[in-house]
Amino acid sequence: MRSPRLTIASSAGNFAGWVSRFSGRGRGETIRGRALLALYPRALTELAKDRDIILVSGTNGKTTTTANLARILADGTDELVTTSTFGANMSAGIAAALMEKPAHRLVVLECDELYLPEMYNALAPKVIVLLNLSRDQLHRTGEVRKVAALWRKTFTRDDVTLVIDRDDPFLEYAAGDAGHVLRVTFGGRRHPDAATCPACADLLSWATGDYECPCGLGSQLAQVRGDHRLSGPARNTVLAIEAARLMGGVVPVETAQELTEQAPDRVSTYHVGGVAVETRLAKNPESWRVALESITSTDVILAVNARGIDGLDTSWLWDVDYSPLLGKRVVCTGERRLDAAYRLHVQGINVEVAHTFAQAVSSSDKPVQAIASYTAFQDLAAQELGLRRAGGRQ
Ligand SMILES: [Zn+2]
Known part of the structure; x- marks a missing residue:
């Protein structure tokens, strides 16, 4: 049951979104979410209650992987899945996506890297897919290690499963204190921004196309191994398939192969x-x-x-x-x-x-x-x- 406050704030948000669209200022999603959160800051938590939420974050491929995962999950569960639209991946956009179809249990949301801690705490997701971390929007996110450290501080409980590409040392570091981690490896790729270890700042050894550090970073074995020839979008598809399976989606091996081969590219x-x-x-x-x-x-x-x-x-x-x-x-x-x-x-x-x-x-x-x-x-x-x-x- 929705609280009266959520109902009123949602109506006001919908109205603000409608005004924005009607006046030609935009699609209205962000305005709608912003108005909702201004009137009722706890709306995110209430909208997420009793739903199974998956968040997708990382530097490259969030929007495509989110859409892809929503499709894979819908096919694999025969359930309707709510998902983000137009790459709106901060609190207001996420609130708008959650308002859209409140009766859908399964929700797949794209999440901006810096908003991930807040969304993790507000939405209590079951699974978080971490695709990759590399340098991006330097004026806003700063160095990659800052984001990795922020994530590591966030994921210290065992109420969520992280699905990560463990070949990315920043993700391995970010998941270091997390309770449940599903590690996927593809091997044979050197990370362009990881000459030194995110944990101890020692030089990482990349001799074998994989990294090693005396501090032990990267020594955890991966549960899933993908083909090392896969492109970035195809690797993200493999992570999406694993996340869908964790949520109870049935993805037979042949289907997984087909999905990976037709991985979308920008x-x-x-x-x-x-x-x-x-x-x-x-x-x-x-x-x-x-x-x-x-x-x-x-x-x-x-x-x-x-x-x-x-x-x-x-x-x-x-x-x-x-x-x-x-x-x-x-x-x-x-x-x-x-x-x-x-x-x-x-x-x-x-x-x-x-x-x-x-x-x-x-x-x-x-x-x-x-x-x-x-x-x-x-x-x-x-x-x-x-x-x-x-x-x-x-
Ligand atoms: Zn180290």
Whole structure:
């Protein structure tokens, strides 16, 4: 039974969300959640009561993995599953998602790294999936080790099971005091930000593609072993399958294999000036590295912005190795095109600069692929929608 206070606050939240949508200010989810929490701060706990909640967090792949896990769980349990929409992963967005279908027992929520302690305490989740930790939005989250230490301080009880990729030393450290941990290993990957041990600051030995430290970090055996050739999104799918199984979902071995093979990637094709441009989303050094490795065209566009969600601090540009672009023709665009172009120039890469993405595309007479930072990718997606709508009216 909902308390009267929750009912009133929910109605007020719904009204605020409706006003926001009606006045064209946005989709209204965040406003709705914000109004609810302002009127009734304990709403999260009440909305989560008697439900089975799974949280998904980490630097890369949260939104995709959350959607993926919700689908796998729904198929594996034949139950309806509520999940996050549009990547709204802080308290207000999570409150809005929980308000959506209060009768659904199973809930899969994406959670921002810094909000994870608060959501863990408020929602009492059964399972938390930790995908990876690497440098991201330096102005906001700071160093990776700070996030890992915050998580370690949080997970000291045995009322939750963490599902982690144990090949990430920061996750292994974060789970160090947790009661229940399901460790998944893929092996053969060196973490770009973990030269030293998150626990004791000693140099980690990475000789075998796996890490070792005299303090014992990483010595716990993994219960699940995945194929070392899997891509980042496919590894996240393996973690999602394990989480679904922990929640009672039935995922036969063949289904798991199929799901892993068709793991989603953040690649979209946008049409700019009549040219189809295969575009990869890259949000932080690790996702840039993965995106750069998958570029096959000789002409490449890099679109770099530095608005809030991209991270205002672009010093990470210097942490990425751009050697896959050597010998290619590269055009930088976006608000930080000059920062990006100078960085590439220093690495000896032929680089040009274009004011707009459309100009960058039109300067090439060959098939071109692009990598775009978060807001640059969103801008392209918005333009694509506009294009389609305009096409529909003709
Ligand atoms: Zn150590």
